[in-house]
Amino acid sequence: MKGLILCAGKGSRLRPLTFSSPKHLLPLMNKPVLFYGIESLIQAGITEIAVVVSPVYRKIFDEELQAGKPWNIDISLIDQPQPRGLADAIRVAKHFIQHDDFLLYLGDNVIDGPLQPLIDKFQAENLDGLVSVSHVDSPEQFGVVQLEGEKIKRVVEKPKHPPSNLAINGVYLFRHSLFDAIAKITPSPRGEYELTDAIQQLIDDKYQLGVYRSPYWWKDTGHPNDLIICNQYLLKKMTGIDINGLIDINSNISSPVSIGKNAQIINSVIRGPVIIGQNTVIENSYIGPFSSISDNVSIYNCEIENSIVMENTVLDSIPYRVDESLIGREVKVIGQPKKPQCIQLWIGDKSHLNFPR
Structure with a gap:
């Protein structure tokens, strides 16, 4: 079985962060979202993996995969020339899949649970397709399945009147027959080849598609608040204190905390769960719960909690207090004590700022 991860989406809801980097490489606990999916596939024994990307970001994906991978397998990159939908993203990977069964994983999803039970069900029941679903309170925001017994009767994308509360959570298993279904569908009203249409085509062609009722925690990280929530969830799983940097005697550390190599904590309070990356300096500051501070960050005279701060950023x-915030790479936010007090802003498109009043 092969693994296919789709990462060609534009990430428009996460701008301006996604003007310079794909959403799938934004960090959770200082690790790209994509890496959680790759690790899940590897844990399920899948070692032939391809990632479908936009050509615009291919170099960035390649650099991240080469620099940060903790695994010993090669990951193939496949270009989707135009953003024409999930089914089209699968179609461009046909030469990689060939005639093998494959597990499909949406690269902006984080699912906290093993994938092996899905593979076992798919193979034991000799299904043509398996869709992982989760019970949700607002199914109209997702692709939704309608069941007949434990087989899928119909799939609907973001229905106004959902036929069930079972939302598709971004993990699927298919046989090669999916490519025949994709060849039969036409673009949706928004001009994309929809995966839900291809699944419905399989059903109409009398293929057997089942569901896996997932008991796992799951999050689609498509919005800024989703990243904050997902980061919180992962940090809650931390235990103990792992210190590889320098902490001076005037600092106070409360577990769980992870501090990277060559980091310096000076006259500061770190209250976990918190992760701090390599070569980062925290001085005269408070870093509160549910914060992820990346590598090569400098923070002076600040209070931060429940936030994600990315590489090479300076906060002074x-x-x-900074709370529930996403701060990108190579950002500088500097307070000015001199009079007259004013705000100087160099802000790109789609930025979002909230000031106390």
């Missing part, structure tokens, strides 16, 4: 003397 911010006059308010």
Whole structure:
């Protein structure tokens, strides 16, 4: 069985962060979202894996996969030339899949549970397709399945009147017959080849598609708040204190905390769960619960909690506590104590700022 991870989406709901980096490489606990999916596939014994990407971001994906991978397998990259939908993203990978069965994983999803039970069900029941679903309170926001027994009768994308509360959570298993179904469908009203249409085509062609009722925690990280929530969830799983940097005697550390190599904590309070990356300096500051501070970050005279701060950023003397925030790479936020007090902003498109009043 092969693994296929789809990462060609534009990430428009996460701008401006996604103007310079794909959403699938944004960090959770200082690790790209994509890596959680890759590790799940490897844990299920899948070692032939391809990632479908936009050509615009191919170099960035290649650099991340080469620099940060903790695994010993090669990951293939496949270009989707135009953003024409999930089914089209699968179609461009046909030469990689060939005639093998494959597990499909949406690269902006995080699922906290093993994939082996899905593979076992798919193979034991000799299904043509298996869709992992989760019970949700707002099914109209997702692709939804309608069942007949434990087989899928119908799939609907973001229905106004959902036929069930079972939302597709971004993991699927298919046989090669999916490519024949994709060849039969036409673009949806939004101009994309929809995976839900291809699944419905399989059903109409009398193929047997089942469901796996997932008991796992799951999050689609398509919105800024989703990243914050997912980061919180993963940090809650931390235990103990792992210190590889320098902490001076005037600092106070409360577990669980992970501090990377060559990091320096000076006259500061770190209250876990918190992860701090390599070569990062925290001085005269408070880093509160559910914060992920990446590598090569400098934070002076600040209070931060429940936030994600990315690489090579400098935060200095911010006059308010930073909370529930996403701060990108190579950002500088500097407080100015001199008079007259004013705000100087160099802000890109689609930025979002909230100031106390």
